Amino acid sequence: MKSKPAPITSLDQLETSVRMALERHQFKEAIGFYKDLLKRERRPEWEQGLAGAYRERALQVAGKGMFQEAVVLWENHAKLSPQTVYSDAYAGWLLRAGQFNKLADLLAKTPVELLQSLFGRRLLEAFSLLALQNDKLLLPLPAEHPIVKHHAIARQAINAYAAGNDGIIDEIIRQIPSRSPYRNVRTLLKALSLVEKDRASASQLLEKIDEDSLCEPFALVLRQQIDLLGPKPSIFFGLTPKQQSFINKFNAYGKAQLNLLKDAKKFINSQSQKIAFETVLDHRTLLGEAASRRYCLAALVEYPSGTVSYERGFGKLSEFDRQRILALNAETQRDYYTAVDRWHEATDALARRPAQKRDPLDEALIHRHIADLSHVPEPEIAVKALEKSLALDPDDKASYSSLVRLYEEIEEPKAAQEWLEKGLKRFPRDVELLQSAMNAASRRKAFKRAATLARNLLEIDPINTHARQFLIDAHIGHARKQFRAGRIDLARQELEQARPLDPHRRNAALSMLEGLLAHAAQDEECAAGLLAEGWRIAGGGICAQFLSNFETLCLDLPLSKTARLMPVLDKNHVAKRQELLGLIKLIDSSAGEKKRLSDALEKLRPTLKKSYKQAELSEDDFFNLCQSFARSAQYVSLGDCALEASKRFHSAAAPVYFAVFASCKGVAKRLSPMDERHLELALDRAHRGKDHRIAVMIENFFQQLDESLDEDFVEGLPHLPFGGNDMDPRTMVELMKRMLEIPKISREEMIRRISRAQPGLPLKGMPDDSLMDMMLLITMEELGLDAGEMMPNLFPTQGPGKKSSKFR
Amino acid sequence: MQTPYEILDVAEDAGDESIKKAYLSKVREYPPEKNAEAFQRIRIAFEQIQTDKQRRKYRLFHHEKPEFEALIRRSLRPEAFQRPDAETFIGALAEGAIDELLKTPH
Numbered sequence: 001m002k003s004k005p006a007p008i009t010s011l012d013q014l015e016t017s018v019r020m021a022l023e024r025h026q027f028k029e030a031i032g033f034y035k036d037l038l039k040r041e042r043r044p045e046w047e048q049g050l051a052g053a054y055r056e057r058a059l060q061v062a063g064k065g066m067f068q069e070a071v072v073l074w075e076n077h078a079k080l081s082p083q084t085v086y087s088d089a090y091a092g093w094l095l096r097a098g099q100f101n102k103l104a105d106l107l108a109k110t111p112v113e114l115l116q117s118l119f120g121r122r123l124l125e126a127f128s129l130l131a132l133q134n135d136k137l138l139l140p141l142p143a144e145h146p147i148v149k150h151h152a153i154a155r156q157a158i159n160a161y162a163a164g165n166d167g168i169i170d171e172i173i174r175q176i177p178s179r180s181p182y183r184n185v186r187t188l189l190k191a192l193s194l195v196e197k198d199r200a201s202a203s204q205l206l207e208k209i210d211e212d213s214l215c216e217p218f219a220l221v222l223r224q225q226i227d228l229l230g231p232k233p234s235i236f237f238g239l240t241p242k243q244q245s246f247i248n249k250f251n252a253y254g255k256a257q258l259n260l261l262k263d264a265k266k267f268i269n270s271q272s273q274k275i276a277f278e279t280v281l282d283h284r285t286l287l288g289e290a291a292s293r294r295y296c297l298a299a300l301v302e303y304p305s306g307t308v309s310y311e312r313g314f315g316k317l318s319e320f321d322r323q324r325i326l327a328l329n330a331e332t333q334r335d336y337y338t339a340v341d342r343w344h345e346a347t348d349a350l351a352r353r354p355a356q357k358r359d360p361l362d363e364a365l366i367h368r369h370i371a372d373l374s375h376v377p378e379p380e381i382a383v384k385a386l387e388k389s390l391a392l393d394p395d396d397k398a399s400y401s402s403l404v405r406l407y408e409e410i411e412e413p414k415a416a417q418e419w420l421e422k423g424l425k426r427f428p429r430d431v432e433l434l435q436s437a438m439n440a441a442s443r444r445k446a447f448k449r450a451a452t453l454a455r456n457l458l459e460i461d462p463i464n465t466h467a468r469q470f471l472i473d474a475h476i477g478h479a480r481k482q483f484r485a486g487r488i489d490l491a492r493q494e495l496e497q498a499r500p501l502d503p504h505r506r507n508a509a510l511s512m513l514e515g516l517l518a519h520a521a522q523d524e525e526c527a528a529g530l531l532a533e534g535w536r537i538a539g540g541g542i543c544a545q546f547l548s549n550f551e552t553l554c555l556d557l558p559l560s561k562t563a564r565l566m567p568v569l570d571k572n573h574v575a576k577r578q579e580l581l582g583l584i585k586l587i588d589s590s591a592g593e594k595k596r597l598s599d600a601l602e603k604l605r606p607t608l609k610k611s612y613k614q615a616e617l618s619e620d621d622f623f624n625l626c627q628s629f630a631r632s633a634q635y636v637s638l639g640d641c642a643l644e645a646s647k648r649f650h651s652a653a654a655p656v657y658f659a660v661f662a663s664c665k666g667v668a669k670r671l672s673p674m675d676e677r678h679l680e681l682a683l684d685r686a687h688r689g690k691d692h693r694i695a696v697m698i699e700n701f702f703q704q705l706d707e708s709l710d711e712d713f714v715e716g717l718p719h720l721p722f723g724g725n726d727m728d729p730r731t732m733v734e735l736m737k738r739m740l741e742i743p744k745i746s747r748e749e750m751i752r753r754i755s756r757a758q759p760g761l762p763l764k765g766m767p768d769d770s771l772m773d774m775m776l777l778i779t780m781e782e783l784g785l786d787a788g789e790m791m792p793n794l795f796p797t798q799g800p801g802k803k804s805s806k807f808r
Numbered sequence: 809m810q811t812p813y814e815i816l817d818v819a820e821d822a823g824d825e826s827i828k829k830a831y832l833s834k835v836r837e838y839p840p841e842k843n844a845e846a847f848q849r850i851r852i853a854f855e856q857i858q859t860d861k862q863r864r865k866y867r868l869f870h871h872e873k874p875e876f877e878a879l880i881r882r883s884l885r886p887e888a889f890q891r892p893d894a895e896t897f898i899g900a901l902a903e904g905a906i907d908e909l910l911k912t913p914h
Binding site for chain 1: 820861864865871872873874876880881882884885887888889890892893894896898899900901902903904905906907908909910912913
C-alpha cells in the first residue's frame with residue numbers, strides 16, 4: 001500500500017509548493033496550499049494569490065463544461081477581489097448554468113456603460129427577452145434600468161400581435177426607443193403584423209434587424225417563410241425547439257408536414273441515402289408523385305437494394321429500367337464490363353417491346369453509349385454497337401466518323417472504307433468525313449480519288465489547309481514522277497496546276513521544283529531566281545539545304561549540278577534550335593521517299609551532328625527529333641540524335657529507347673539480350689519518372705517482341721491441338737491465352753456470359769466442367785473458329801454440312 | 809446536385825423552345841460578366857438538354873437526383889400564415905437568444 005505523504009509543515013515548504021503548483025497549472029492544489037498558508041498567517045499577497053488561483057481554476061473547470069463549479073470558484077475569487085465588478089465570462093457561465101436570478105443580480109450591480117462589448121450588448125438583449133418570459137427576473141433591477149423601463153410596453157405589443165390587434169401595435173411600439181434592448185423585438189413585431197397584408201414590406205422590415213442582434217438568425221428564417229420558400233431542413237433543424245415550434249405554427253403546418261420534417265431530420269443527422277430514399281417514398285403524396293418517383297428512380301442507381309420498396313410504392317419497374325439502373329450502378333463502380341453487359345440487356349428489353357412501343361432512337365443512343373464505354377478496352381464491341389446504332393438511327397454523323405476511326409484502329413481498312421462510303425453517301429458535304437476519306441484514299445495510294453475528295457473539300461471549305469496542302473503535295477509528287485520519266489512538259493503542267501493553290505508563294509518545295517524545271521529548260525536566270533525564292537521561303541539554313549538536296553534527288557539530278565544555282569550552306573554552319581525543329585516537319589512530309597530522304601540527310605550528317613551538340617535543345621526537342629527520324633525509318637540519323645541526347649540527358653529513358661530502336665532498325669525481333677536489358681532499365685526509369693509517353697512506347701516495343709516470339713513458338717509446334725494446324729498463329733496464341741483464363745472465372749460469371757451468348761439454356765444445375773466447356777466454345781466462336789470441326793468429340797456437329805456446335 | 813431542369817427552372821417535359829427561352833432569361837438574370845460561375849452552370853445545363861437527342865441522353869444516362877432538401881422545401885412552402893400565441897413567440901425569441909448569445913465570443 002502506498003504510504004500517505006507527510007504533511008508539509010513549514011511556511012517555506014508551503015510557499016515552494018504553491019509556486020510549483022502554479023507553474024504546473026495545478027490551480028486546485030495551489031488553492032489548498034494558499035488556504036494552508038492563510039490559516040497560519042493572513043498576508044495580503046497570499047489572499048491575492050488565492051483570488052488569482054480561484055480565477056484560473058474557474059476558467060479551467062469552465063473549459064471542461066463544469067459551469068456551476070466555475071460560477072462558485074469565480075464568486076470565491078470576487079469575494080477576495082472586491083474591485084471585480086463584471087465579467088463576460090462569469091455572465092456566460094451563469095447563463096449556461098441556468099442561474100438567471102444571479103444573472104439579474106449581476107446586471108443590477110453592473111453599470112450599463114460596462115456592457116458595451118458585443119457580448120455585453122447581446123447579454124442585455126437576451127436578458128430583456130428572458131424577462132419577457134419571467135417577470136420575476138426584473139426584481140433585482142432598478143426601475144430606471146433599460147430592461148425594466150420598456151418591458152411592459154414590449155409585452156403589451158406582443159399580446160396585441162398574438163391577439164391580432166394590429167391597430168394598436170403601431171401606437172404601442174412607437175414608445176420603444178431605438179436605444180432600448182427591445183428595439184429588435186419592435187421591428188420584428190411590426191414586420192410580422194404586416195405579413196398578411198404586405199409580404200414584401202414585411203420581408204424588407206425584417207432585413208432591418210441589427211446585424212449583431214440575437215434575433216437576426218431567426219429573422220432570416222422568418223424572411224424565407226414570408227418569401228414563400230419553406231424552411232431549408234438543414235437550417236430549420238439548427239433552430240431551437242421553441243423556434244421550430246414557432247415556425248410550425250406560423251406556417252400553419254398540419255400533421256403530414258410535421259411528420260415529413262421529423263423524417264427529414266433523420267436524414268440531416270445521418271446523411272444516409274437509404275433514409276432519404278425512404279423519406280421521399282413514404283411522403284410521396286405530400287412531395288408530389290412525379291417528383292418523388294423521379295427522385296427514387298435516380299436514387300436506385302446508388303441504392304439498388306431499394307428496388308423492392310420502389311416497386312411497392314410506384315409499381316413494377318420495367319425490365320428496361322431495371323437493367324438501366326444496374327448498368328448505371330456498375331458505371332458508378334467503374335465496372336465497365338458489367339455496365340456494357342447490362343446495357344446490352346437493356347437494349348434487348350427495348351427490342352422485345354411491341355413495334356408500336358419501340359423507340360429506335362433510345363436504342364441507338366444506348367448502343368452509342370456502349371461504344372463509348374468499350375471503345376478503349378474492347379473496340380470490337382464498340383464497332384458492333386456503332387453499327388447497330390446506325391441501323392436504328394442512320395442520321396448520326398459523328399457515329400460514322402467514330403466507326404471509321406475504330407475500324408482503322410483495329411486494322412480493318414476494308415470495313416473502315418465501307419463505312420466511310422456509307423457516311424459520305426448520306427452526308428456528301430461533311431468536312432470531317434471528306435477529310436477522313438481523303439486521308440484513307442491517300443493511305444491506300446488511290447491518289448486520284450484522294451485528289452477528287454480534296455477538291456470537293458476545298459469547294460465546301462475553301463480555307464481547308466489540309467486539303468490544299470494535300471493537293472499541292474499530290475501535284476508535286478506527280479511532277480517529280482513525270483520529270484524522272486523524261487516528260488518535262490507534263491511535269492510543268494502539274495506544277496502549273498499546283499501554283500494557284502499557293503497564291504501567296506509560301507511553298508518552298510514548289511518554288512524549288514519550278515526552279516529545277518527552269519534549269520532543265522536551260523533558263524538559268526529564272527532557275528536561279530526561283531531556287532533563291534525557295535531557299536528564302538524555307539527559311540535558309542539547314543531546312544533550305546535539306547529541301548534543295550531532297551528536291552534535286554527526287555528529280556534524279558546530281559547535287560553537284562544544281563549546287564551552283566543556289567546558295568550553299570556554310571560548312572561551319574551550326575543549326576539553331578528553330579532550324580532543327582523546322583526540319584522535323586520537312587522530314588515528316590518527305591517520309592514517302594525513304595531512300596532519297598536518307599540520301600538528303602546523309603549529306604547533312606556532319607552539320608546535324610555538330611548542331612545536336614551545340615544547339616540549345618531541350619529533352620522534349622530531342623524527343624521530337626528522334627520520333628520524327630523513327631517515324632520515317634531514318635535509323636542512322638536516329639542513332640546520331642539519340643546518342644547526343646543520351647550524353648546531354650543521362651537519366652532520361654527516351655534516348656536509350658531511341659538508340660536501341662535505331663540499332664535494331666525498328667524491328668523488335670532483332671533486339672540483342674544487352675539491348676533488352678537496357679530497355680528494361682529504361683522502362684523502369686520511365687515509370688519512376690512518371691514519363692508515361694516513353695513507358696508506353698517501350699512497352700509496345702516489348703509487346704512487338706512477345707508477339708514475334710509467339711509466332712516463332714507457334715511455328716515451332718509439331719502439331720497443334722484441336723486440329724488447328726491451319727489456324728492463324730495469332731489466333732492460336734490468343735485462344736491459348738483465353739483458355740488459361742477460363743478456370744479463373746467464377747461460376748456466376750460463366751452462367752451470365754453463357755446465357756448472354758445463348759439464352760434459354762438450363763445452366764443452373766450444370767456441373768462446372770460443362771460450364772467451362774461451353775465457355776471454351778463461346779471463346780472459340782468469338783475468335784471466329786469453328787468449334788464443331790476442331791473438337792468433334794466435345795461439340796459434335798448436328799448433321800452433314802452443319803458447321804457449328806450443339807449451341808446452335 | 810441540381811438537375812439541368814432545376815437549374816433552368818423548366819418542366820421535365822419542356823420542349824426546345826421553352827428551354828431556350830428559359831436559358832435566355834437565366835442568362836439575362838446571371839450575365840457572364842457579373843456572375844461567371846452561375847453563368848457557367850446555366851450554360852452547361854442548357855447544353856445538356858438543348859435538343860430532343862440531348863434530353864433523351866440525359867434521361868437515359870444521367871442519374872442526378874433532385875436535391876433532397878430542395879424537394880422537401882418545395883413541399884413545405886407555406887400557403888397561409890397563422891399568428892402563434894404570445895408565449896410561443898416569446899419562448900422562441902428567448903430560447904433563440906440564449907442559444908445565440910452562448911455562441912458569442914467573450
